[in-house]
Amino acid sequence: MSFLVLGTVALDNVKTPSGVKKNMLGGSAAHFSMSARLFDDVHLVGIVGKDFPKVHLDFLKRKGINASAVTISEGKTFRWTGEYKAEDLNSAITHETQLGVLADYTPVISDQQKKFSHVFLANLAPLAQEKLLSLVNKPDFVGLDTMNLWINTALRDLKRLMKKVDLMVLNDAEARMLSGERNLVAAARVIHAMGPKIVVVKKGEHGVYVYGGKFQFGYPAYPVAKVVDPTGAGDTFAGGLFGYIAKARKSDEKTLRKAAIYGTVLASFNVEGFGMGKTAPLSMKDVEKRLKEFQAFCAVERTGK
Amino acid sequence: MSFLVLGTVALDNVKTPSGVKKNMLGGSAAHFSMSARLFDDVHLVGIVGKDFPKVHLDFLKRKGINASAVTISEGKTFRWTGEYKAEDLNSAITHETQLGVLADYTPVISDQQKKFSHVFLANLAPLAQEKLLSLVNKPDFVGLDTMNLWINTALRDLKRLMKKVDLMVLNDAEARMLSGERNLVAAARVIHAMGPKIVVVKKGEHGVYVYGGKFQFGYPAYPVAKVVDPTGAGDTFAGGLFGYIAKARKSDEKTLRKAAIYGTVLASFNVEGFGMGKTAPLSMKDVEKRLKEFQAFCAVERTGK
Numbered sequence: 001m002s003f004l005v006l007g008t009v010a011l012d013n014v015k016t017p018s019g020v021k022k023n024m025l026g027g028s029a030a031h032f033s034m035s036a037r038l039f040d041d042v043h044l045v046g047i048v049g050k051d052f053p054k055v056h057l058d059f060l061k062r063k064g065i066n067a068s069a070v071t072i073s074e075g076k077t078f079r080w081t082g083e084y085k086a087e088d089l090n091s092a093i094t095h096e097t098q099l100g101v102l103a104d105y106t107p108v109i110s111d112q113q114k115k116f117s118h119v120f121l122a123n124l125a126p127l128a129q130e131k132l133l134s135l136v137n138k139p140d141f142v143g144l145d146t147m148n149l150w151i152n153t154a155l156r157d158l159k160r161l162m163k164k165v166d167l168m169v170l171n172d173a174e175a176r177m178l179s180g181e182r183n184l185v186a187a188a189r190v191i192h193a194m195g196p197k198i199v200v201v202k203k204g205e206h207g208v209y210v211y212g213g214k215f216q217f218g219y220p221a222y223p224v225a226k227v228v229d230p231t232g233a234g235d236t237f238a239g240g241l242f243g244y245i246a247k248a249r250k251s252d253e254k255t256l257r258k259a260a261i262y263g264t265v266l267a268s269f270n271v272e273g274f275g276m277g278k279t280a281p282l283s284m285k286d287v288e289k290r291l292k293e294f295q296a297f298c299a300v301e302r303t304g305k
Numbered sequence: 306m307s308f309l310v311l312g313t314v315a316l317d318n319v320k321t322p323s324g325v326k327k328n329m330l331g332g333s334a335a336h337f338s339m340s341a342r343l344f345d346d347v348h349l350v351g352i353v354g355k356d357f358p359k360v361h362l363d364f365l366k367r368k369g370i371n372a373s374a375v376t377i378s379e380g381k382t383f384r385w386t387g388e389y390k391a392e393d394l395n396s397a398i399t400h401e402t403q404l405g406v407l408a409d410y411t412p413v414i415s416d417q418q419k420k421f422s423h424v425f426l427a428n429l430a431p432l433a434q435e436k437l438l439s440l441v442n443k444p445d446f447v448g449l450d451t452m453n454l455w456i457n458t459a460l461r462d463l464k465r466l467m468k469k470v471d472l473m474v475l476n477d478a479e480a481r482m483l484s485g486e487r488n489l490v491a492a493a494r495v496i497h498a499m500g501p502k503i504v505v506v507k508k509g510e511h512g513v514y515v516y517g518g519k520f521q522f523g524y525p526a527y528p529v530a531k532v533v534d535p536t537g538a539g540d541t542f543a544g545g546l547f548g549y550i551a552k553a554r555k556s557d558e559k560t561l562r563k564a565a566i567y568g569t570v571l572a573s574f575n576v577e578g579f580g581m582g583k584t585a586p587l588s589m590k591d592v593e594k595r596l597k598e599f600q601a602f603c604a605v606e607r608t609g610k
Contacts, residue, residue, distance in 0.1 A: 185530040206511035220523040225490040295605040297522055
């Protein structure tokens with residue numbers, strides 16, 4: 001069945017030790033969708049400017065992503081220019097952010113989309129995320145992502161929104177910032193108490209930790225010997241995680257474990273290439289193959305006495 | 306069967322956000338032994354000064370650790386004074402190191418001990434580690450640990466020694482320093498090419514990554530919401546890992562996976578208390594209970610379709 005993702009659609013300029021790429025299709029909702037499309041019918045809600053290359057929109061559609069709720073507005077598309085240094089490929093250094101049409105964006109969706117049961121609020125201003133949520137008629141399951149910028153500048157809005165969502169994904173630095181706890185196990189408990197029933201802490205190369213009140217689980221990352229470009233890895237992870245949940249229409253522990261493993265596998269492809277270079281060509285067969293490798297990699301049952 | 310561990314026996318003064326403890330029994334070989342004793346008959350090789358409290362030696366013996374090769378020498382016991390700050394409990398800040406009797410220590414073992422098949426060289430100067438190894442008659446399996454100090458000051462000795470061992474354990478920072486690779490998957494491959502057939506990268510709160518040429522595997526850490534004192538966690542991990550290998554008398558992938566899981570479980574107890582406060586009282590029953598919890602925590606098979 002169909003589900004919604006709201007977030008940014010961007011033009012990215014990225015420099016990493018592997019090279020420099022300009023005007024790549026990027027943004028939280030675009031990366032999310034490129035991953036989630038493998039699981040279910042994803043509808044992307046966002047905005048671009050008149051300068052946005054038609055080839056990018058055509059590309060999203062060709063990949064099976066419904067872009068009917070992408071507003072094309074007067075003005076410039078959101079642009080991000082950033083860099084990753086060899087010493088710490090986990091941390092992006094932002095050189096420039098041009099909000100453009102994002103500055104005063106209000107999400108718009110169709111009457112049909114208002115009936116969707118699953119909604120993911122990818123990284124965007126909490127007020128815009130909340131606005132979209134208000135348009136949807138009693139969704140069954142809502143996921144939320146955010147970033148350090150909103151924790152610093154829109155904490156009150158974010159906290160209000162956190163009470164309305166079922167699942168929240170954050171990276172390790174954001175989890176520490178939001179909770180005030182350095183220990184991620186403790187941080188997840190603090191965030192859980194702030195609203196989300198399921199807290200997913202993304203630790204980049206170190207994997208994922210999930211806390212759901214009555215259960216917790218964790219996995220390492222799939223081992224990638226050369227990270228080319230980590231941009232969008234967190235969104236790609238969220239796309240795999242939430243895409244699987246949306247398809248399953250369940251959110252019990254077993255479903256969440258499998259969803260987190262899919263997210264892990266998708267994110268590992270993402271970092272192996274620039275932008276969507278490695279995720280866009282993927283078929284479900286490729287994903288299942290690496291999933292099996294990953295399950296063998298961190299299998300504990302194989303170690304029975 | 307019996308096996309050897311060489312390393313430091315120390316008196317530790319430790320400050321962490323949870324408190325301050327003075328004159329605790331510590332040191333690489335002591336922490337290793339307190340963990341390894343649960344698996345097999347461990348013989349500790351090391352040196353202490355005449356100032357070393359007899360209660361500590363009695364304590365080691367009472368725990369089933371053979372201390373017949375612990376030399377009691379004129380002079381002062383090795384002392385370490387360090388601190389962990391709340392911002393980063395993974396990194397020790399050393400305030401003072403007093404080598405004492407360690408300064409010109411040469412390991413001495415009995416003729417019986419020279420015949421042991423399994424030897425672990427816990428953190429100590431590479432020349433002293435190499436000396437012990439030369440005393441043992443063709444051991445079947447040798448493990449090695451080290452620290453940043455020796456990578457910086459005795460790299461040539463360390464590299465020579467690395468060619469003579471089967472397994473090497475390092476923490477993430479040491480693996481990066483020794484290999485020159487920031488990516489730990491890549492770092493393990495570089496270190497593997499330097500000699501050790503099995504490279505075990507300890508990542509503290511992020512778990513462990515193991516590379517063995519034809520296989521690789523990884524696990525997250527057992528989730529600990531409050532780290533009291535991480536001193537000796539790496540040695541405790543190595544004690545569980547190597548203790549299991551020594552007992553099994555095998556080092557195939559299956560054995561190594563189980564060994565790494567035992568190491569993970571033992572290390573999780575270590576960090577929950579000061580010094581050996583939580584590891585010394587442990588029985589194998591306690592360990593097996595947490596091992597089951599850990600296997601459930603990171604189980605991937607439970608997520609089958």
